[in-house]
Amino acid sequence: MLTNFLFVGFPYVALVLAIVVSILRFTWRPFSYSSLSSQFLESESLFWGSGLWHWGILWVLSGHLFAFFLPEAILAWNARPLRLYLLEITGLSMALLALVGVVALLVRRFTDRRVKVVTSPLDLVLLVVLLYQVASGIDVAIRYRWGSAWFSTNAAPYLWSLIKLAPRPELIAPLPWMVKLHFLSGFTVILLLPFTRLVHFLVVPIWYYWRRPQVVIWNRKGLR
């Protein structure tokens, strides 16, 4: 019952809310979509916090996504121990960068007098959840080796079973609790996505590369 609630019900609730609320918010409250950057108020510690966090988590996240989409490729890569070590060490060091970054961001939220003013309770909740997510990930990576192996055999199929609407929570049943908590906080991040500043992740301006340098809007002719 609890397993079903936590690993079937909760992820669906998080995912559905993430999609629906993000779209509704984008449609009805477009003004609220912003990175809400506080660099203008404090720049120096943001350089370390934001830089380390974003670069670190981007690599870790793409690793997770890669293993999610191509689990066989990861297993094939891991066939040689040296390559496995390389993958795990890279992932772990990127996670450590992200950890330092998110701690720096949290400290900054509490110490800078100006940044405190623009810090909402949800900002703090989000940062704490992210901190837990990264810390638990590092813990799992160190204690339950090798993550890249069992992610591909257990976690990826479980996540795919959710996507395919035929949930198989039994796939992750044998995994340790620490790993399960990592799943849960991951779903919590997804749940928080539409309600917090994390929406900036959905509007990463990659379109910039394709647009013309000057934007001219005509009353009659529209965009040009």
Place this chain on the structure above:
Amino acid sequence: MDIRSQVAMVFHLDKCIGCHTCSIACKNVWTDRKGADYMWWNNVETKPGTGYPTQWENQEEYKGGWVVKDGKLQLRLTSKGKFLQKIFHQPSLPTMDEYYEPWTYRYEDLFNGPEQDDQPTAIPVSKVTGQYIDIEAGPNWDDDLGGSPLYARNDVNLSALSEEQRLQLLSIETLVMFYLPRICNHCANPACVAACPSGAIYKRGEDGIVLINQNVCRGWRYCVSACPYKKVFYNWSTGKSEKCLLCYPRVETGQAPACFHSCVGRIRYMGVLLYDADKIEAAGLRPDAELVTAHRDLLVDPNDPAVIESARKNGVSEQVLKAARQSPVYRFVKDWGLALAPHPEYRTFPSLFYVPALGPVTYSVEDGVALNPTSTEEIFAPLDQARLPMSYLASLFGAGQEAPVRYAMKKMLAIRTWKRATEVGDVDLKVALAGLREADCDPEQAEAIYRLTSLCGFEDRFVIPASHREQAVEVLTNPLERKGAAGFGFREAPQRGF
């Protein structure tokens, strides 16, 4: 040929008295809000000085404007390839400390303070944190050369001067200053538009006003760094960028913007310029020395039939074309060559032009009586004897070239002498006329310049065609929806986040 219309501006610096009425008019209408309280869309700087934000002209630091790289026009901020690398932290973004931390005073303490031996005081409190702050800087902290050892000495333009000139400029006996009112230049080649990752900033096709769609802005902050004039501001409360909107609700109905309307010295002129958008890129690629000419060549003759035809094809209305033919800006910039864009080397092609300040006349004095010039050499002698070296003005208005500044100053000096000769009569008319001729002027033009400078009424200074934008919109779409898309007037409180 792609002729577009642009509402353009001239600020006549010789008439600016530095009263900051324009700044206050703007502040009261647009930026008296949380998050915008530190913004001065219009500000008046004392030159020499470091300005607002401090040293905004230092592009080594702030990376504003365009540069020519490998034969291409490119933002100084970053190349397109490396663009997204800077999204997590903008290395060249000025922070609040480079502007100032806005503050107010706790006035209620004057009334509610406890009974004591001393008078109560109203302590300064930050408008960001609400806590007591030790005020270290404010807007116009260096007004009228206040604190000039710190501020005027660090003016970026002084690097164009020799060591001796710098010493002279800053020694107490030969101090000199003038005012530089600044608003958004609504450039023909705006760097802020080109840098916006979200495509939220746009130039209006009809009048060239540059606006930020608040619903599309995501607070990536590239525009703040990319604008070389630092006239895009980050609202720290809403997480959106904001900028001068040239009071477009007023301009659309044929009224002058608040800062123009309130100008005490009547230094501000507004009119339509027609420019050829096809030629912008080629003009931007020209070397520094040719930029003033290249910019003027972009601005086309509103009486040329080919120009009129192309403009009509772009939907420029007859009313706008008529206004372009009467534009005071066109006269100052093109017909007379008196007005110059600030820092043309940034290659954004501003729509705001300045008539450089002539400053006090420095004719020689004998027995306490100023001597009037008796030869053309004497008329133009002040140009090189002036306390403010020509190279300083050349750095500010000529991309380092003295010729265009000298041309404007020479003409103004010649006209001043000519009017002295015709009105007061203590200068030889022949000498004054020779002076006019040497300055590429004639009595007719001198009279026109004199009238538009000194005797200009409201209708002479502001020739603004009503755009009837509202009618055009109503035909096409729901006007309220359109209002939201124009970056103004959407019915939602500017609240931070969700």
